[in-house]
Amino acid sequence: MNSVDVSDLPVEDGVREVLRKRGIVTLNPVQSEAIEKGLLEGKRLLLTSPTGSGKTLIAELGIISHLRRGGARAIYVTPLRALTSEKYNTFKDWELLNFKVGITSGDYDTDDAFLSRYDIVVTTYEKLDSLWRHGPKWLKEADYFVLDEFHYLNDGKRGPVVESVAVRAKRRNLLALSATISNSRDIASWLNAEPVTTNWRPVPLKEGILVADKRIAVTYSDGTSVQLKGTDGILAYTRKVVGEGGQVLVFRNSRKMAETTAWKIAELEFNLKKKEIEELASRLEEVEDAGSSEKSDLIELLRKGVAFHHAGLSKGLRDVIEDGFRRRLIKVITATPTLAAGVNLPARAVVVGDIYRFNRKILGYQEEISVMEYKQMSGRAGRPGFDSEGEAVIVVRNKRDAERVAKKYILSPPEPLESKLGNESAFYSFLLGLASEDATEESVRSMTNEVFLDKEIVKTYVENGILWLRENGFFGEGVKLTKFGRKVADLYINPFTAKTIKDVLSMSGPENCDIPYLHMLALTPDGPLASIGKAEEEDLLDSSPCATFMEVPDEEEEAYQYFSALKIALVVHDWIEEVEEDAILSKYGLGSGDLRSIVETMDWLTYSGYQVSLALDWESHAEIMLKLNKRVSDGVKEELLDLVRVPGVGRKRGRLLYENGLRKPEDLIMDPGKVKSLLGDKIGERIVKEAARIIGGVL
Template sequence: MRVRNLPLSSAYTEHFVENGIRELYPPQAAAVDAGVCEGSNVVAAIPTASGKTFIAQLALLTADGPGLYVCPLRALAREKYEAFASLPDLEVGISTGDFDASGEALAGNDIIVATSEKIDSAIRNGASWVDELACVVVDEVHLLDADRRGPTLEVTVATLRRQNPDIQVVALSATVDNPDAIAAWLDATLIQSTWRPVDLRTGVAVGGSIDFDDGTTREIPLDGPARKGGNGGDGDGSDDGGSDLDDTDVTAALVANTVAEGGQCLAFVRSRAEAVSLAQRLAADGLAEQMGIEAAAAAAGDEAAAVDGTVTGHQLADCLRSGVAFHHAGLRSGHRTVVESAFRDRDVACICATPTLAAGVNVPARRVVVRDQKRYTGSAMEWLPTLEVHQMCGRAGRPGLDPHGEAVLVGESDSRDELVERYVDGEPEAVESTLSDPASLRTHVLSAIATGFAETESEILDVFEGTFYAREAGAGGLADAVGDTVDDLVAAGMVRRETAGGVGDYRIVATPVGETTSRQYVRPETGERVVDGLRTAAVMPNATTLTAFELICDTPDMQDTYLGNEERAEMYRFARANSGALTTGMRETDDFEGWLESVKTARILDEWIEGATVEELVEAYRIGPGDLDSRVERAEWLLSAAQALADTIGVSVPSVPRARSRL
């Protein structure tokens, strides 16, 4: 099927042709046949790089009104925004922040790119443009099963369909076990395919030998003496021949071989520290010289160094100058942008990354190496989900540049069979709703009540009837869960039951605190904790900005900040010395460790507004510069919510607006 035969304006057709899109890939043609250009609902469960974005463009460009592209990640939202903004004669808007705003500035755009959290917030705050949408594209819909993001995505899609029954829904998914269930939920035609524009071979490397799923074997040279450069893998550090090579040596050999053959590589490891360690190990191998990119690599290093003067920034800059980079959530957005752009421009030979890089950002490579297949989950090392590993492997192979892609799992002789069973031959997991999580259900039930969508438990059931969870739980399970949730919200002071005429008749209404909590887009548990903290702080003789930060940091909406063993005693002493400025006493908390982590976060933020630099805080508290950025951003949002709640309950805590103004 040719692009010129599609029902697009000549301006769009010429744009695509000029950018090399002349013939549709088979999954794209199947989507057209399924009516994606005619307003039909479609679920496309196809591999990475098989043309999902173009399917989305077809739906949005042929819709009868404004369109919405829902992304799970900010970085991905920016990438998609740029793709749509490059199209002719289109007004494109993007929104990923300001959870307490309606986003009315987005009205009038032809296409809006936003995170599901932003859309959910816009719905709660009464954004008028939501009712005008004709088409919504949901990217990475398999993230319905993500712990915190999934419930919001699910409820947002269900709410959009409930408010506008005629809206077209196009959902894009990785290859999962139950795409038919997602399609049935959305009343959509399922497009399911394993077709890729570049063939993918997946195998397991033990020592220098790779056994691929197509029956072939490759031998990778393991030159030079073994160097113990990392802590990867899960075996005893020996290969089939009993040499001293460890998994990091094998990974380095795979990277070197890729570069020698003119390709680039992605190497996935389980933690931030491992990503940095592996990158520094590879930086000694002269990859920039081998690729002939010394000048470009040096320029990328200088660009990264200009972002900030942190230890992390210096480490990244040094690695980039050697043609290697690392990528993880602790980097600042400026650092990540430099790394991703340099890799796309072939100014970097290898990125050593945590699995977050596989979550949608477009950085394909000739070869993907998955060194670590387990990660620490808080109590033990556990295998990565098959879907997550498949997402990593799917980054292998660049259309038009590579003859094929290779995904290699690094293993040992005693783990080879299990790796093959789990990840090479294994099927990805089924997508399951996580809306059953009580905390998530409380958040979204409160929203339904506070926005006026529902006033009775029966009406709440109507609101949630369109969720993926309702399909799984059935009417009885959903009714029981909603009843328990309403009881919880009543006990928390977020809603109340009011009599409504007849005996036993009542309606459920949000309290002023519940309304503000929902409008400010914080969890009910956060609203309850902040209100308690505000009332305590209002009568404290010495409430400070540390007080304000502690009451917002000790909430589920603030990200955890890791507290190392070496820091614990010092943080305990700090908490004791400043107990008069804290709203929670040491003996009052049910989770002392979690509370001490919140004190650490509050201390970091307090020192930040007192003039401490990024460099000083990163070094003193062993956090990434990106971690500081994200916590400052969240603190601004939560302090705004705290001030709104203070106004609602009629208390004055001057340290809250003072802390916010100084962030």
């Protein structure tokens, strides 16, 4: 493949200027091939190439050329919020050409009318799927879609949403981007696109198997090998790479293993920039959305040039760690595989410490990771501009496994992409989404024929799904949404979640205790999950301040889900009772990121429960749910709800003000001196102004 000089591109000078500002003077072979295949002329493409091969720039050029040809609006879709923010910041460069760039994610019960002002919108698959249900005019005008990380079609959780978005997007101009797809021709045919496939990487990848037996050795796929000194394979390999000036990402199959490995690696001696490390540690200490024990652990590790990274950490902590690694201050990150998908964080070497993981649905069962997951992790090896070669090694415990593991993960292509719409929960939600677009039964049936799922299976799910949605009050005549069905579609909750709320509340009177409501919501398909041990179950029942709406099931898996939901309910109960965050994290064995995720999800579900209750005309339940939603959002007792309406007054400041006699926004305006004495002059003055603003007062 040839590279193309930017000066030779058939684009206007403004485009070349943006590229030159980034230091791009030539396009790499992947980008050049996309242009050769018609990217700038609007050709529909499915482009698959390894991580780090410049696919984002391909999307940018495709979007800008489309808009320059008179296109109305372009939508760039990613599977993760972290990626959405990252891509948004990249696309902002194009405002130099007067293209306005907007971003949206979360908050599903809205049509985001403000986005009509933007030419390029960056969003997530879930958010876009929810927006289609609201049918805003600005979205109907969108005529170019970039579907990033399209291999998420194979993801059990996000796959159905990716497919749902693709069914609509493939009716417009489309560019799909992905890591290697073994059945790219089938996928491209389904998308009505041309497949463009390349294995080119900016930094060549060397893959091998690390055997951590009596003797530690790495055997590479090219036949070379290296012996390492030591008794621990991961430590020995990490010492070698860092000693040569590289950085290492170590992937482990659980948070506990990631943290344990980080502490072991911290015992190694690395050459560090002490001053910059201390500055990084100070930034981490100032992170507000984190527990104190997390911060103290990470600061101690940072001073050794090491950090762990997983979803249990808050965004603030993860941001500091990622920045430290990009600046090459942190030498080693130990992480769970979620890091491989969510962040652009390359390293000289990647260590896949485990090819097994626990299956949460089958208790005690371990399964091997997929080849695609390995490709995602190994794809992080090699830092453009720093490394002439990246390395990825898989750790095995003995030589017997080495050949099999190498054949499966290194020498084989990833699994073919398959539809994940083949279950009632996913498919019925898809049907509800289609019907929400003021569709007829005929058009809904027609759209279902455009999914990637086998057509015979589709036929069964369509018939059963329409019948189920009608019997459970979502559809009236044909596929016309009832008041209840419309509300559920707008809220973007699973119809089985709505059915649970409807069934449980129809048989229950209003409760003064919040636990039954929180437990019911956590037990729905949309509810957050919590890990529990067998010994915890009795403690959870004993510590609950009141009974739940439902009895403990006899079946083991259902009982596990029951207690997982009860744990979530108790976590949120403590949160809204203003229990200190550190105490909650310690009591339930959570990370600050877990708590944020639980609160965010339960905020959405309590709001949804309130709206569903209103749609069903259950005013008493609706009133309880609304109050609960407000408390979950801010983490406060009911008495603080009026005070925390003031921006800047959270649960801690609110409690301090309340205990000192300042109990309403009006009180803050009447006694600004007292507010400043409690919160400090700068913060106090700002909060007094905010209080005046929200009640229409004048200072």
